Amino acid sequence: MARRPRPLRIATWNINSVRLRSARLGDLAAALEPDILCLQETKSPDEHFPLAEVKRLGFRHVLMRGMKGYNGVAILSRLPLAPVEGMPDWCTKGDCRHIAADIDLPGGPVRIHNFYVPAGGDIPDPEANPKFRHKLEFVEEATRFFQAGAADGGRTVLVGDLNIAPLPDDVWSHRQLLDVVSHTPVETEGLTRWLATAGGWVDAPRVTVPVPQKLYTWWSYRNRDWRLSDRGRRLDHVWLTPDLRGALKDTTILKDARDWPQASDHVPVMATLLI
DNA sequence: ATGGTAGATATTCTA
Numbered sequence: 001m002a003r004r005p006r007p008l009r010i011a012t013w014n015i016n017s018v019r020l021r022s023a024r025l026g027d028l029a030a031a032l033e034p035d036i037l038c039l040q041e042t043k044s045p046d047e048h049f050p051l052a053e054v055k056r057l058g059f060r061h062v063l064m065r066g067m068k069g070y071n072g073v074a075i076l077s078r079l080p081l082a083p084v085e086g087m088p089d090w091c092t093k094g095d096c097r098h099i100a101a102d103i104d105l106p107g108g109p110v111r112i113h114n115f116y117v118p119a120g121g122d123i124p125d126p127e128a129n130p131k132f133r134h135k136l137e138f139v140e141e142a143t144r145f146f147q148a149g150a151a152d153g154g155r156t157v158l159v160g161d162l163n164i165a166p167l168p169d170d171v172w173s174h175r176q177l178l179d180v181v182s183h184t185p186v187e188t189e190g191l192t193r194w195l196a197t198a199g200g201w202v203d204a205p206r207v208t209v210p211v212p213q214k215l216y217t218w219w220s221y222r223n224r225d226w227r228l229s230d231r232g233r234r235l236d237h238v239w240l241t242p243d244l245r246g247a248l249k250d251t252t253i254l255k256d257a258r259d260w261p262q263a264s265d266h267v268p269v270m271a272t273l274l275i
Numbered sequence: 276a277t278g279g280t281a282g283a284t285a286t287t288c289t290a
Contacts, residue, residue, distance in 0.1 A: 016281075017282055041282095041290085043282070043283065069282090069284065069288085070289065070290090071289095120290095220290095221280035221281050222278075222281090224279085265280090
């Protein structure tokens with residue numbers, strides 16, 4: 001008798017300070033009911049992470065990698081997690097931009113990679129701008145990591161703020177953003193090479209909302225009225241290894257979160273798998 | 276063409 005597949009909801013959110021916005025985690029949990037929630041830009045050393053609050057919300061299993069002031073990632077889970085050890089120190093900077101875990105599930109584990117790719121500064125020139133060079137090198141290193149077989153075990157979900165909007169319909173104006181960091185050809189081509197690793201990742205939100213529909217996950221703080229101007233970009237991603245393509249049931253982009261009190265400039269993205 | 280806002284931290288960096 002075949003086991004009945006059950007929904008597994010995996011969400012990602014650049015929270016832009018977990019200490020400032022810990023109360024919004026309850027709003028997110030109520031709205032999306034994720035089983036797994038991956039955070040980026042927690043901006044908190046691990047000893048100051050609001051762990052008790054997160055556990056009260058039902059995320060009893062938490063892995064984090066934080067530092068003072070910047071960066072920081074975490075995986076919150078209702079299901080048991082096993083940390084994946086021995087991951088690279090990306091660009092040898094020790095700067096808390098990646099954490100990985102195995103979720104214990106019937107039929108075997110599902111591996112989660114949670115990434116926070118460098119934003120890259122303002123000037124899209126790797127010679128003039130070390131932050132942009134770091135971004136390109138980070139994406140190349142991640143590409144080599146998966147080319148070398150890091151997801152060959154299958155059943156892998158890669159999420160995070162990748163800080164690149166790869167497709168023309170992932171930005172409000174393809175033409176006007178071609179020389180803006182996050183949508184330059186050198187970045188989108190780099191992300192496309194990363195996407196082609198692991199046998200070809202499935203870009204989950206683009207399965208349920210195909211091009212040429214516009215799809216954004218981030219709206220700048222520097223707009224008078226983000227909804228009216230709608231100058232968004234799709235910077236936050238959920239990718240699946242090909243063996244999970246058939247399990248993909250739906251995706252959700254929680255646009256309403258951009259209007260929450262003290263909103264993050266990113267909104268949560270979730271994939272529902274039947275697994 | 277420019278500057279606009281937000282967060283952590285410390286008087287500036289990152290986004």
